[in-house]
Amino acid sequence: MSQPKKLTFENLAHLMERRGLFTNDQLKDVLARGKSQESKLFSLRHSGISRRMRAGSDLVSPVEVLASLNIEINGVQGNLLTEDVITEALASATGLKYFKIDPLKLDLNVVTDHIPRPFALKNLIVAVGESNGVITVAVADPFNESIVNELASARRLEIKRVLSSKSDILKILREFYGFRASVLAAEAEASSTVDLGNLEQFFKLKGHQDIEGNDKHVVSAVDFLLNYAFDQHASDIHIEPKRETSLIRFRIDGVIHNIHVVPKPLHAPIVSRIKMLSRMDLAEKRRPQDGRIKTNYSNKDIELRVSTVPVAFGEKVVIRVFDPDILLQELDSMGFYPRELNLYNSFLRRPNGIILVTGPTGSGKTTTLYSSLRSLSSPEVNIVTVEDPIEMVMEEFNQIGVQQAIGVSFDSILRNILRQDPDIIMIGEIRDRETAENAVQAALTGHLVLSTLHTNDSASTIIRLLDLGVPPFLISATVLGIVAQRLVRKICPHCKKVRNLSKDECDYLQLPEKSYAVWEGEGCKECRGTGYKGRSGLFEVMDMNERLKALVSGSVELAVVVNASRQEGLVSLREIAIQKMLEGVTTYEEVISMTG
Numbered sequence: 162m163s164q165p166k167k168l169t170f171e172n173l174a175h176l177m178e179r180r181g182l183f184t185n186d187q188l189k190d191v192l193a194r195g196k197s198q199e200s201k202l203f204s205l206r207h208s209g210i211s212r213r214m215r216a217g218s219d220l221v222s223p224v225e226v227l228a229s230l231n232i233e234i235n236g237v238q239g240n241l242l243t244e245d246v247i248t249e250a251l252a253s254a255t256g257l258k259y260f261k262i263d264p265l266k267l268d269l270n271v272v273t274d275h276i277p278r279p280f281a282l283k284n285l286i287v288a289v290g291e292s293n294g295v296i297t298v299a300v301a302d303p304f305n306e307s308i309v310n311e312l313a314s315a316r317r318l319e320i321k322r323v324l325s326s327k328s329d330i331l332k333i334l335r336e337f338y339g340f341r342a343s344v345l346a347a348e349a350e351a352s353s354t355v356d357l358g359n360l361e362q363f364f365k366l367k368g369h370q371d372i373e374g375n376d377k378h379v380v381s382a383v384d385f386l387l388n389y390a391f392d393q394h395a396s397d398i399h400i401e402p403k404r405e406t407s408l409i410r411f412r413i414d415g416v417i418h419n420i421h422v423v424p425k426p427l428h429a430p431i432v433s434r435i436k437m438l439s440r441m442d443l444a445e446k447r448r449p450q451d452g453r454i455k456t457n458y459s460n461k462d463i464e465l466r467v468s469t470v471p472v473a474f475g476e477k478v479v480i481r482v483f484d485p486d487i488l489l490q491e492l493d494s495m496g497f498y499p500r501e502l503n504l505y506n507s508f509l510r511r512p513n514g515i516i517l518v519t520g521p522t523g524s525g526k527t528t529t530l531y532s533s534l535r536s537l538s539s540p541e542v543n544i545v546t547v548e549d550p551i552e553m554v555m556e557e558f559n560q561i562g563v564q565q566a567i568g569v570s571f572d573s574i575l576r577n578i579l580r581q582d583p584d585i586i587m588i589g590e591i592r593d594r595e596t597a598e599n600a601v602q603a604a605l606t607g608h609l610v611l612s613t614l615h616t617n618d619s620a621s622t623i624i625r626l627l628d629l630g631v632p633p634f635l636i637s638a639t640v641l642g643i644v645a646q647r648l649v650r651k652i653c654p655h656c657k658k659v660r661n662l663s664k665d666e667c668d669y670l671q672l673p674e675k676s677y678a679v680w681e682g683e684g685c686k687e688c689r690g691t692g693y694k695g696r697s698g699l700f701e702v703m704d705m706n707e708r709l710k711a712l713v714s715g716s717v718e719l720a721v722v723v724n725a726s727r728q729e730g731l732v733s734l735r736e737i738a739i740q741k742m743l744e745g746v747t748t749y750e751e752v753i754s755m756t757g
């Protein structure tokens with residue numbers, strides 16, 4: 162059968178069947194459903210758009226129609242024929258290279274310089290690379306060669322085509338051209354003003370600040386930037402002034418990526434806009450400031466915590482993104498093993514006492530606390546939190562932020578909080594003796610108290626409480642249990658490969674001699690070459706049972722607590738990490754870096 166010249170639903174369906182993605186029986190069904198599905202999608206998309214206004218992006222492509230039918234590949238349950246799968250098959254059927262677009266690897270200039278936006282949108286093409294004068298463009302339709310040739314001769318370019326999915330191409334067109342257009346427009350307006358990063362100019366320019374941050378192009382550049390960060394699941398956004406430019410970087414799954422380099426004159430207006438959104442003092446540029454922004458992205462509330470710090474070439478901004486999907490999880494999906502989860506749930510069911518979660522910064526303590534509170538929350542329960550600062554605003558909790566500057570401390574809030582008749586109290590962190598004493602008082606007067614401490618493991622938490630001056634008998638009387646936690650990166654399921662643990666590695670982990678299978682990710686498109694995707698918690702849970710309570714005294718040594726808790730069945734963080742490694746959840750390297 163000869164190659165088709167135009168992509169229709171029918172010849173796409175035949176191509177897929179010939180490539181073995183569905184059976185001949187499925188093909189009949191697909192052809193029958195295709196027509197009505199096509200007109201359904203068409204009317205959905207075109208209500209309200211006149212024919213003249215339609216661009217390529219509005220048209221319904223055969224690939225979209227086929228993907229929307231949710232066909233199971235060869236009838237295998239759950240294995241769906243998605244847009245990516247169809248595009249990849251279409252690429253090999255037409256002799257083009259399939260290209261999965263990774264926005265983080267694209268160069269803003271390459272994307273936006275060579276192809277005008279209207280042309281790109283109309284024909285669904287995007288420049289994805291440039292080397293030795295040859296531009297690589299990703300196209301959604303493999304049969305649009307003539308359009309690409311037209312572009313090549315009009316702009317005197319040498320062009321190579323690759324095939325990508327329409328949704329990937331559209332996403333890039335919207336985000337990159339949108340951000341670039343805003344930046345260029347803002348730059349044109351800002352070119353007459355002077356760089357605010359220079360402190361000497363500070364007073365001279367004071368009057369311009371409002372105009373700059375409010376500039377509509379700056380406003381939309383910041384909007385594009387935030388949406389792009391949410392889209393990429395970035396946990397932090399860094400905006401860093403350099404001598405000549407401003408560098409924008411995202412942290413994703415723990416790793417920093419460079420995203421954009423913006424002209425220096427725009428650094429100050431962008432920072433002003435972000436400060437405005439987070440209600441900071443715009444005129445204050447020499448002192449660090451904190452603020453927050455609450456925004457909405459694909460129907461969920463996202464909380465941003467913003468901080469600014471003056472550095473050599475201006476103000477550096479770091480935005481931490483609090484995604485409720487990450488901060489609030491079901492306790493049983495966080496990585497607990499059954500023994501630990503049962504113990505922890507038994508603490509949460511107690512009417513009063515203290516539950517402590519410990520670990521270094523970034524070990525997921527806040528997620529554990531919020532998720533626990535959420536699991537306890539009901540209309541009959543009054544939950545009060547005292548935090549410094551409030552990580553994420555949650556309507557069902559009554560949250561109070563510590564404000565040291567005006568004398569509102571953990572200690573002073575806790576002294577007054579009991580009048581608010583809480584049932585459950587969450588204290589962000591126990592850092593000092595006063596806070597520890599208040600926590601104990603609250604627990605003794607019938608409240609369930611959840612808090613965190615900055616210690617390495619459960620046993621040393623007891624020693625830390627003694628060091629803070631909490632009397633041993635009060636620790637025994639109030640502490641229900643202690644959770645020590647870490648986060649490890651999970652191996653990417655798409656490029657996971659098995660290997661054997663070497664003799665040295667076994668020795669290092671003190672594993673009994675035998676052969677162990679472990680896994681690691683080789684790096685692929687899905688994980689941006691890192692070999693990891695997502696994270697899992699490690700939880701060590703200490704039950705303060707009668708034996709441990711009896712042990713706590715002013716002179717108890719760490720080793721004694723460790724030994725006793727081990728005899729009572731405690732599984733250490735290291736052992737839990739090794740178990741996750743042997744189950745193929747994480748790698749040897751993560752075990753070593755997380756548990757020392």
Ligand SMILES: [Zn+2]
Nearest residue numbers: 653656685688
């Ligand atoms: Zn991978």
